[in-house]
Amino acid sequence: MLDVFGRHVAERGFERANFGDIAAELGISKGTIVHHFGTKSVLLRELQERYMRRRLAEAETLLDNTAGADEQLAALIYAFVNYQVVDRTSTVAFQREVVQLLDDETLATVRRQRADYRRLVRDVIRDGIDTGLFRRCDEDIVSLYIFGSVHWMWTWFDPDGHAPVDHIASEYVATTLRGLVIDDSRVERLSDPNGTIAELVRHTLEAANDNHAVQR
Template identity: 45%
Template sequence: MARPAGRRAEILETFTRHVAEFGYERTNLGNIAKELGMSKGTIVHHFGTKAQMMRELEANLMNRQLDAVRSVWERLDKPQERIAAFVFACAVLQVVARDATVASQREVVQLADDPGMQEVRKLRHELQHMIEVELRRGIDDGVFRPVDVGAVTLQMWGSVQWMWVWFQPGRGHTPEEIGSTFVDILLGGLLVDRFGLNVLSDPNGEVATVVSETFAADSAR
């Protein structure tokens, strides 16, 4: 995914960091302008409103997550591998896109009814649909137990969305280790045969490695 460049990108990155640290309501464009040594009018010129900046923050993160999951899934075919990869990707995002992830997840209901967030909701629904498809495929293949696919998808989504509250990168656990615990619990409850679960949840295994390599290649671009 191409990254925005220049002054506009610098403004959005600073805004993202402020939202992650202080929350959307307490983020002040005047403070951002002061930090960057520019006028508030310059920020307004680039984005118009604080709400528009939040929309772009959300859209950029969702697109990055979708791009990563699609790339990983091109290398992994089995439904259990793909679900595990999604979970690992959510954990790795906590590090490689820390500010954006925290800002988005702590403000998950912010602008929820805003018509301008329609594109973000569409992207989120697309990713959730991808998960649902893999869950159904796993059930049809006899890999997963019959479950309420919609409910399990939301349960999975909700659990990884709250990771930012307690996971502090660099303090004891790698994102792969955190992802491993989630995979073990989430897939452990889905798999008909738990033999091989340790391979799927291995923080140094193939699935985790594919995810890490994908994000490393993305960051290098």
């Protein structure tokens, strides 16, 4: 039910997704969905909480396996972009309905998860400043810039388009790091789509995706 609902939200938006279409696709009654979830808001909550749990776990894995704020931020940005392919339906469903998080009490936990995620990125930027890797900047603004630019990719990115996701991720990493690092001699290596950081991200996301498939 969650997977079908997520696809409908990704394709149509939350307001146009409805229990009738979900039930018809699954060959069940609408009452079955109501029994398990009650309302669309609860379905959205379950979908988004599951999504954020996975993203936070992956982020922690990436941070544990990288050294230095520049490597960590590069890995996180690679992951942010690759979600448009690796977990596209859930990513689009999450990102296009982020406005639902603003004041819906049902989604309070998701708001906290998103705040934790943003704090994680902000702490990486702060660590880069404190250790002399990054120029002094407003880490709040920079973190919002990163999330804002990546989280609107669903509006223009085409997985079958002419620009492969690794190329786009590389450009995002290079552009962001060049605006932050004091010594940009490492940027080319960190933004290399065939480099160790990109490979770490691919391995981490593939492992997490395989584990998620087994759990389902």
